[in-house]
Amino acid sequence: MSYYCTQCKREIDIDYENSGVRCSYCGHRILVKRRPTTRKKIEAR
Incomplete structure (x- = not known):
């Protein structure tokens, strides 16, 4: 997953599993x- x-x-x-939730560059x-970036268009009923 990209953050x-x-x-x-x-x-x-x-x-x-190994690092938890922290930035590996600045902590x-x-x-x-x-x-x-794409949008989904859903029509209402």
Whole structure:
């Protein structure tokens, strides 16, 4: 799963089993999940 750090803005792949939730570059703990750039259009009934 791809995340990015809110402090250093680098993209990170997290290994939950070994490292937990931390930026491997700066050690910051607030990470945000990357969202896809495409949009889904769903019609209402």
